[in-house]
Amino acid sequence: MNALIFSALSGVAMMFAGIWLRTNNSIRSLAILLSLVNIVVTFLELRGVHIVQVNTAGMLAFDSFALLFILIAQVSTLVFFLLSSRDMEKVGRNYPDYFALIFFILAGVAISAAFQSLLLLFLGIEIMSIPLYILAGADKRNLKSNEASLKYFLMGSFSTGLMLMGIALLYGATGTFNLQGYVYDLANIPVLLIAGLMLLLFAMSFKVSAAPFHFWTPDVYDGSPSVFTSYMATVVKAAAFIAFMRLFAESFGAIKTEWKVLVGIITAATLFIGNITAVFQQSVKRMLAYSSIAQAGFMMMAIYALNSDAKEGLLLYAAAYSLATIGIFAVLVKMKDQTFDGFNGFARQQPLVAATLVIFLLSLAGIPLTAGFLSKFMMLRATIVEGNIWLVVFAVLMAAVSVYYYFRLIQAMYFRESNQTLALDITPGFRYTLVGVAAVTIILGVFPNVLTYWLYF
Amino acid sequence: MIVLLLFLVPLIGGLVSFALKDDRTAKGWALLVSFVTLALAIWGNSVAGTDAGRAFQGAWMGSLGSSFSLQLDGLSGILTLLAAVAYPIILLATWNSTYKRPGNFFALMLLTQAGMIGVFTATDALLFYFFWELALIPMYFLCSQWGGERRIAVTFKFFIYTFAASVLMLIGLLYLYFQTPDRSFALQSFYAIELPVSQQSVVFWLLFIAFAVKMPIFPFHTWQPDTYEQSPTAATMVLSGIMVKMGVFGVIRWVIPVVPAAAYSWGDVVMSMSIIGIIYASLIAIQQNDLKRLIAYSSIAHIGLMAATLFAETESGWQGVMMQMFNHGVNIIGLWIVVELIERQMGTRKLSELGGLAQKAPALAILLVIVAFANISLPLTNAFVGEFMMFNGIFTSTITKYNELFAVLAMLSIILAAVYTLNMIQKVFFGPVNNLTANATDIRFNEKLALGVVVLLILVFGIYPQPLLNLTGGFVDVILNKANVAHLIVK
Numbered sequence: 001m002n003a004l005i006f007s008a009l010s011g012v013a014m015m016f017a018g019i020w021l022r023t024n025n026s027i028r029s030l031a032i033l034l035s036l037v038n039i040v041v042t043f044l045e046l047r048g049v050h051i052v053q054v055n056t057a058g059m060l061a062f063d064s065f066a067l068l069f070i071l072i073a074q075v076s077t078l079v080f081f082l083l084s085s086r087d088m089e090k091v092g093r094n095y096p097d098y099f100a101l102i103f104f105i106l107a108g109v110a111i112s113a114a115f116q117s118l119l120l121l122f123l124g125i126e127i128m129s130i131p132l133y134i135l136a137g138a139d140k141r142n143l144k145s146n147e148a149s150l151k152y153f154l155m156g157s158f159s160t161g162l163m164l165m166g167i168a169l170l171y172g173a174t175g176t177f178n179l180q181g182y183v184y185d186l187a188n189i190p191v192l193l194i195a196g197l198m199l200l201l202f203a204m205s206f207k208v209s210a211a212p213f214h215f216w217t218p219d220v221y222d223g224s225p226s227v228f229t230s231y232m233a234t235v236v237k238a239a240a241f242i243a244f245m246r247l248f249a250e251s252f253g254a255i256k257t258e259w260k261v262l263v264g265i266i267t268a269a270t271l272f273i274g275n276i277t278a279v280f281q282q283s284v285k286r287m288l289a290y291s292s293i294a295q296a297g298f299m300m301m302a303i304y305a306l307n308s309d310a311k312e313g314l315l316l317y318a319a320a321y322s323l324a325t326i327g328i329f330a331v332l333v334k335m336k337d338q339t340f341d342g343f344n345g346f347a348r349q350q351p352l353v354a355a356t357l358v359i360f361l362l363s364l365a366g367i368p369l370t371a372g373f374l375s376k377f378m379m380l381r382a383t384i385v386e387g388n389i390w391l392v393v394f395a396v397l398m399a400a401v402s403v404y405y406y407f408r409l410i411q412a413m414y415f416r417e418s419n420q421t422l423a424l425d426i427t428p429g430f431r432y433t434l435v436g437v438a439a440v441t442i443i444l445g446v447f448p449n450v451l452t453y454w455l456y457f
Numbered sequence: 458m459i460v461l462l463l464f465l466v467p468l469i470g471g472l473v474s475f476a477l478k479d480d481r482t483a484k485g486w487a488l489l490v491s492f493v494t495l496a497l498a499i500w501g502n503s504v505a506g507t508d509a510g511r512a513f514q515g516a517w518m519g520s521l522g523s524s525f526s527l528q529l530d531g532l533s534g535i536l537t538l539l540a541a542v543a544y545p546i547i548l549l550a551t552w553n554s555t556y557k558r559p560g561n562f563f564a565l566m567l568l569t570q571a572g573m574i575g576v577f578t579a580t581d582a583l584l585f586y587f588f589w590e591l592a593l594i595p596m597y598f599l600c601s602q603w604g605g606e607r608r609i610a611v612t613f614k615f616f617i618y619t620f621a622a623s624v625l626m627l628i629g630l631l632y633l634y635f636q637t638p639d640r641s642f643a644l645q646s647f648y649a650i651e652l653p654v655s656q657q658s659v660v661f662w663l664l665f666i667a668f669a670v671k672m673p674i675f676p677f678h679t680w681q682p683d684t685y686e687q688s689p690t691a692a693t694m695v696l697s698g699i700m701v702k703m704g705v706f707g708v709i710r711w712v713i714p715v716v717p718a719a720a721y722s723w724g725d726v727v728m729s730m731s732i733i734g735i736i737y738a739s740l741i742a743i744q745q746n747d748l749k750r751l752i753a754y755s756s757i758a759h760i761g762l763m764a765a766t767l768f769a770e771t772e773s774g775w776q777g778v779m780m781q782m783f784n785h786g787v788n789i790i791g792l793w794i795v796v797e798l799i800e801r802q803m804g805t806r807k808l809s810e811l812g813g814l815a816q817k818a819p820a821l822a823i824l825l826v827i828v829a830f831a832n833i834s835l836p837l838t839n840a841f842v843g844e845f846m847m848f849n850g851i852f853t854s855t856i857t858k859y860n861e862l863f864a865v866l867a868m869l870s871i872i873l874a875a876v877y878t879l880n881m882i883q884k885v886f887f888g889p890v891n892n893l894t895a896n897a898t899d900i901r902f903n904e905k906l907a908l909g910v911v912v913l914l915i916l917v918f919g920i921y922p923q924p925l926l927n928l929t930g931g932f933v934d935v936i937l938n939k940a941n942v943a944h945l946i947v948k
Binding site: 362366367368369377380381384385389392393396397399400403404407411414415416447448449452 | 518520521586587590591594598601602608609613616617620621624625627628631632635659663
């Protein structure tokens with residue numbers, strides 16, 4: 001609960017910061033400070049120290065799963081601030097407001113991770129989405145940014161509509177909003193309930209951009225300012241997955257047979273479309289947009305499996321994927337030419353940054369010794385336990401395809417020469433942060449217990 | 458402890474090497490590290506090594522059922538020895554080559570060695586998979602950064618091929634993990650699994666394809682000639698001398714004892730594939746004009762014979778495979794050294810452009826002829842012992858009905874090998890001297906030394922193979938007994 005309160009307060013503080021703080025440097029420092037405070041507060045709550053006690057009447061449950069994810073989201077946000085906050089200046093003039101919106105998104109993340117009632121799910125998802133619609137359109141004079149914002153808003157509203165309808169149908173069938181309140185008579189499941197479940201499944205698939213509900217993703221990710229795409233594709237997407245997981249694990253786990261096949265098909269389709277389309281992209285940003293769909297396909301396997309491996313794995317996946325993607329985007333934002341060719345000869349000029357990018361790309365591709373491998377491994381493990389070996393075989397073949405487009409960037413950086421000089425604005429601080437994130441990626445890949453330990457203690 | 462050091466020395470040596478900028482320093486450092494590794498490998502495999510020194514067990518990812526356990530036994534011993542012997546030879550032989558960013562080059566070479574030693578010694582399936590990739594990634598960077606003109610595309614094909622196959626292997630290992638009685642990735646638990654035959658077949662193919670690509674056997678070999686041709690020669694030596702043995706090793710350690718019934722029922726299919734590969738690759742080798750491609754195809758033929766023998770599952774055959782893994786590694790590195798020397802001096806690898814080198818470089822010619830005889834497996838060379846045992850193994854195999862046919866067809870490989878190898882010697886070393894070869898000079902001291910060591914190994918193990926047989930003898934019995942029991946059940 002403290003995580004929610006503090007991030008909302010931080011958002012408000014940032015809104016007013018613009019009045020008193022004149023320089024961008026001080027605004028940035030305040031944001032970083034506030035996000036550190038948020039991390040400390042969440043960590044204390046995870047250890048059982050509550051600064052404020054609030055009775056949520058059972059509508060929110062801040063268990064270790066929720067808190068651990070909130071912590072991951074907050075740390076990712078901190079990393080995002082450290083790496084990319086300078087580049088946010090270039091987007092538009094409302095610098096403090098961007099930070100405020102991001103803190104509000106974190107409040108939404110906290111609700112989405114901890115909800116116990118469908119109403120709170122709706123609130124959480126909306127609080128997460130609305131600031132994003134604004135951020136997507138933050139580059140006001142850019143037509144593509146406007147298009148992205150509008151498209152995102154329309155598609156988002158549409159899926160929210162589906163979600164509300166689903167919630168209403170579920171209420172009609174069971175008379176409760178509470179996740180724990182569903183009691184099934186397995187022999188006789190009302191059609192109303194199944195219909196509501198399907199609508200919720202589709203709405204959540206929209207939010208996590210699973211195929212065939214992914215069509216908005218590439219355009220929105222491509223059109224939005226790159227700094228915000230980075231946040232959209234990582235923390236927010238992971239949060240939607242956590243909500244998805246909680247919803248299906250706690251309320252529909254008992255009637256798995258009703259929806260399992262459908263989720264299996266969605267998973268396979270997402271993997272296929274994301275990976276195959278990413279192969280044909282020329283722009284790194286669009287490639288990352290499709291890669292985010294492909295990664296969503298892997299995370300869908302957790303929804304398919306819904307066991308303890310899946311839970312652990314999803315948290316690890318959220319951390320691995322967010323850190324790697326934020327790292328790559330942070331460098332991409334600084335590039336003038338955002339195609340693969342723009343990276344030619346990159347390693348020669350920025351050896352250290354190139355090396356960290358390699359680690360992030362290896363992590364996304366799921367190569368051992370990185371966090372990305374272990375999180376994919378956990379997904380495969382969870383799905384094999386469920387007995388579906390063919391989905392697993394399909395998934396790893398798609399992972400092999402993904403190597404193609406991730407390694408294209410490595411090839412451009414290391415093996416192709418170019419005479420252009422890249423004038424990159426890279427500070428020592430940026431470089432050290434990247435190295436730190438890369439180190440965390442490897443540590444999580446060798447000792448995953450550093451993270452998953454907290455789930456049980 | 459020795460086995461841990463065997464892995465750590467090249468690993469740390471490699472990481473240190475990233476910091477070295479100077480060409481001489483980097484080379485010297487790599488050579489030093491490789492000698493330390495060699496000393497450790499000899500010590501670990503000799504009588505002086507204790508059982509406690511040959512095994513290491515550390516806690517690692519216990520929640521996933523995996524542990525950091527390494528072990529030196531007959532099989533891993535001989536292959537680790539190969540990796541350790543090969544590196545000093547390779548580094549000496551390529552001493553005169555210069556590389557851009559030498560620190561990185563030798564760092565990646567040493568990391569590959571660490572990965573390969575890890576693969577050979579790991580007795581935990583997940584750890585094995587980790588090392589499998591750890592050996593692959595530095596190799597990918599080596600070949601695509603320092604290779605020939607078409608290196609990027611070719612190496613990428615190699616990488617994707619191997620990676621796709623290895624993730625299938627991961628599924629196989631994961632599937633087996635859930636069948637183990639104690640939910641563990643340990644080799645011993647895997648050996649305790651008794652799967653129904655139908656499931657064994659699925660697991661067999663999931664695992665076997667990864668190893669078949671690595672070896673490579675027909676029809677999974679298409680990455681190999683291009684990669685050998687385009688890689689820098691030092692990397693090609695590692696690839697063909699040591700890394701392909703990872704495939705053979707994988708079958709011996711992780712496939713046949715774990716899914717013996719499937720290995721029995723698919724044995725004929727795999728043997729047919731291998732034997733088609735032997736003849737096919739030998740015929741193509743005869744047609745080659747490029748030295749590197751010729752040797753690449755000849756390597757497919759030799760590896761095919763090993764694969765066929767593995768599935769014949771006879772004791773003498775397996776002993777032969779073990780020896781031949783070591784010997785083939787030594788011989789092919791010898792051949793690559795010669796190619797490297799010729800290419801560096803003449804600037805070409807085309808058979809049609811060379812000739813008459815024997816007059817200009819007599820020492821090179823003598824050494825090459827011995828290596829070439831080993832490639833044809835003439836008596837008194839090391840390959841003869843191994844190949845003879847393998848043919849014997851196929852011929853006396855009781856698990857296939859077509860043992861005689863397979864043995865006869867496989868023996869064609871010797872005749873075909875003689876054709877392409879002698880053809881190569883004739884075109885490179887004899888005949889008239891042309892403009893290109895008129896200015897050739899004989900080889901330098903370090904090159905003589907490297908080739909000399911190779912020739913020495915060829916002759917010593919050709920005349921007295923007993924030390925190698927002793928190293929692997931006990932091990933073969935254990936694995937084969939387990940497999941034979943399974944066959945009785947199937948029958």
